[in-house]
Every structure is written in C-alpha cells, then in structure tokens.
Amino acid sequence: MITAGGIFLGIAFLASVLATGLIQQHLPVQLDEAARIEAANRSRWLVIMSLVVCTVGISNSMLMSVTERYKEIGTMKCLGALDIFIVELFLLEAMIIGVIASFLGWCVGFSAIFLLGLASHGWAVVGKIHILQILGQLGIAMAIGAFLTVIATIAPAIRAAQMPPAIALRAEI
C-alpha cells in the first residue's frame, strides 16, 4: 500500500511536469530559447530527484512487505519452490502495483495540470494538445513507474529467496 502511494506520488509529479511541457509547446507567446532550455533542465532535475526519492521509499516499503512474509516464503520453499520462483512472485506483484499506481498517479498529475492550463490559458491552447501526445506520456509514465518498482524490489526479493527455509520459518514478526 505504501509502495503504491510512493509510486503514485512520484508519477503524479512526473505527469504534471510532462503535461506542463506539453501546454507550453502550444502557448501563443513562446519563451525565448535560452529561458526555455533552462526551465526544461530545471524541471528534468526535479523529476529525477523526486523519482530517486520515491524509489528509495518503495525499496523500504517492499523490504517491509517481504519481511512480513518470511514465514510464507519459508513455507513455499519447504513445499519445493525454487528461489527464482519466489523472486518472480515478488517482481510480478511489484510490477502490477507499479503499473496500477502509475496509471492512477498519471491521471491525477495530468488532469491537475490540464485543468490548471484550461483555467489560465483557455480551450484555445489546451485544445491543441494531440491525443497521441497524451497517450504517449501515459505510456512513458507507466513504463517508468513499473520499471522503478521492479528495480526497488529486486534486492529484498533476492535476499528473502536465498534464506535457508529453517531461518525463514523461525522468523517471528
């Protein structure tokens, strides 16, 4: 749940920055070249930093959710599950969470900026944004979200899968 929240916020921010860029492209009065590049750089750094922070947050919450389930992992290993199966299980779960949370995050982030743009510039500007551009951004946001969640999950999942079952079973939470 915390994982979903982390990726949700991160992607919402990413979506809002991307959407701002889109709207700026269609503004009647364009900023001069140097100012535009500077602004783009700044927002790029902001996005990267926010995604790094949110990845660390996800790792932490994934670590917790893996720890909570040591006993389950131990049981599965007793029943003959291979290490790789357990890793796969966690990665799959992370990916599903990542995709859903990034979709929701993108919706929130994009619609917030979209409505803001609509309020300040009117339909004349916002209406020019092409549907394919929007879908492209959605795709990028979801891919990044899922990728980051999976990256953040790999380490705790591998650690849990490699534990001897006796120790995993003994773990008390």
Added chain:
Amino acid sequence: MAANEYVVRTKDLCKEFIMGDQVLRALDGVQLDVRRGEYISIMGPSGSGKSTLFNMIGGLDKPTSGSVFINDVDMAQLDAHELAYLRCRTIGYIFQTFNLIPVMTALENVTLPTVFAGTPTDEGIEKGIKLLTLVGLGERLHHKPSELSGGQQQRVAIARALANDPAIILADEPTGNLDLKTGKEIILLLKKLNQEQGVTIISATHDLKMIDVSDRVVWIRDGKIERIEERSEIELRVGELEGAEQ
C-alpha cells in the same frame, strides 16, 4: 531390499549455533535409521534438539558436521535445484503453526506443491479435491484458513503435505497448537495415512498420545539420542505414564 530398507539415515549429525560468543551444541552426534513405512516419534523436552533434528532431516537447514541420507542420497551433495526437487517430491512437511498461505483457499493451498512440481493444473485440482476429501474436508474446499478451525487447518496442511505423494512426512509438533480431542484426531489421521498409503512418518513431539501409534519412539535429550524404543517395549509403560498423569 537391503539397499532400500532405510528411507532416512543420519550419521554423526552435529549442529552448532553461535549465540554471541558462546557455541551451543543443539545436536551432538545423532545416529538414526528410519525404515520405510515406519511411524517414528522423536520425543524430548523443549530445547532438546528435536526441532533441529527435524530441520536437518527435512533439508531445511545445513548440519555443522555429519550427514543426512534420504533414500541413500547424501543431502549435502545436492545443489539448490535438487534440494528443492527433493523437498517438493520426497518430503511432505507439517508444522505446529500449520503455515498455510492465508490468502489462498484450502484447495489452492493443497494444489500449491503440485504447481511447484509442474503438474498440469487440472490434475493438481483433481488431486487436491481427492486429498481434502481424504482428510475429511471435502465440503470446505473454498474456505480460507482464517475460516477454518485449528484442527481443520492442520488437516489442510496434511493434505498439502501429501500433494506430491511423498515417501516421507515430517511433522514438527503437529498437535502442539491443538486441543486434546482434535490432537487425537490428527494423530489417528496420520496413523491411517501411514497404514493405508505406506508413507513414512517422522514426527517431533512431546505429546504422549503419539506413543500409542508409533512403531518406534526416539527419546532425545541435550542433542543426543537417549534411547530408542520399539512399541512392544513401551506398551506396558504407557499405561504407567497415563496413570501417572491423572
């Protein structure tokens, strides 16, 4: 026959745990041979090393020295894949705390090992239903563990242990979390499986009710085998023990 007579053999089995700067010897040269189709109970007070021995036999933990042979194969020689294969096909585990997966139904819990074994889904489900019926839970296939009583959960666990037709069932205090009557039912169920399916049962316990059904009882104390008794030897003494309890 001779080569195949013993399913489990342990040789000079030692296990040490390091607690801070102290070395704790949980098992100290355990020598145990278990015959095929036998019902064997490992008895001893808590902390005597029975759970440790159980973990060694089940390949859940590695011994410090000595070796465990399952069907004449030395477990220390197996790599992770082979060990998983062994745990999957040859050994069924039953735990004191049941250890069912809470988000899965009884049937899903029982079919889980067949998934690991690569059995086709339909066959696995068929098998699961058959096993749950065998343990008397044919009516509760789609209940989650939280909707079942302790005794029922343990029955699910027994069905799960049998899912891949193992040669050995290892039970660690199977009646530890159950009341007297339910515990007795579980013991009788294990005995029935032992007799009808010929599966070898090794159970670590301090439940004296187990003595009744065991072919042999291994008494363990301070990591050493104190004595091994055949049932015929102890039958008389059980009466004494039960008398003493009242």
